[in-house]
Amino acid sequence: MSTLRSNQTIPISSAELDDSDLQAVIEVVKSGRLALGAHGQAFEKAMAAYCGVKHAIAVNSGTAALHLIVRALGLKAGDEVLVPSFTFAASVNALLYEGVTPVFVECEAETYNLDVKDLERKITPRTKAIMVVDVFGHPADWDGIQAVAKAHGLKIIDDCCEALGAEYKGKKLGGFGDAGAFAFYPNKQMTTGEGGIIVTNDDEVARLCRSMANQGRGDMGAWLVHERLGFNYRLDEMSSALGTSQLRRLDSFLQKREAVAQSYNRRIKDLSWVSAPKVLPGMRMSWFVYVVTLAEGMDRDKVMMAMEANGVPARGYFSPVHTQPYIKEMMGDLSGTLPVTEAIAQRTLALPFHNNLTDAEVDRVITALEAAVR
């Protein structure tokens, strides 16, 4: 990875996999037990301990984790849930699957997390919950969000899919809401291939999620007794074993990502037309992506294309959910309703980012960015 020649494309993201990961998966395959086994249980136990929560339920994607949480909290058609638009579509889709109405909330201009003032403004008698997103791995304003939720009797879902290992005032994310969802797609801080996990301190939410992930079966029931509507959202044994193996090295992954982010910060600090991601005091960012913000008036998409032509991929990240074509079809034209989100989303640029990006590669990325801007 570190020996890329200058004409080779730098990957936008890359999982760190080693022989211990390979061995963990091989052991499962050799055992012949590929589903519903001890590796799933071990992964859940290790993740619950890592996040400092009572329960963890492994599932086959972050989206599945969010969907089950929405159902377990009893959210249904007619309910409104406050959700940022500056997020990945899955945060919103988990609500739409259940006919819940997403009410889009602005992001604040520093960390791009939920704007708590706008959150409170958008509460109506139908509001039942808040879908919080810890954007790019930066913890949301948890004190503010919890105060609003308490004052208005709202449930909290934490879409912490991008923030495994992040800390808010010294405490790991996962247990700040009624339940949280992490995701393990290969661009994440650690991977299981596809995969996700629900974390919660609520016994009932855990019981319901576990049952729904496994076709609605009960704890003790017979294989063909389905107590409730369920899904097949189970995580297989190979993925679980890979997850446990990756989790053992997660802290080193996070340290390496922090070092890469610092390397980027140093390289761009004197450039007047681009700003580095902001990390607020008291927060431990778990670097998912490295997203810079271009100065107002710059043509981000043109910059992106010029970088791409130079073998350096970059992504406009996020594209606000409230302006997506399918939302327009379902909810009408909402463009112009979230000016801060819309303005920020036109200026944000995700640069190549993974554990083992070297200083030389960081330099090559920023050199390509400078050339593109020129």
Ligand SMILES: Cc1ncc(COP(=O)(O)O)c(C=O)c1O
């Ligand atoms: C904020 C957020 N929510 C949800 C998801 C969905 O996770 P998955 O792709 O595992 O379904 C992602 C994945 O990128 C995400 O970034």
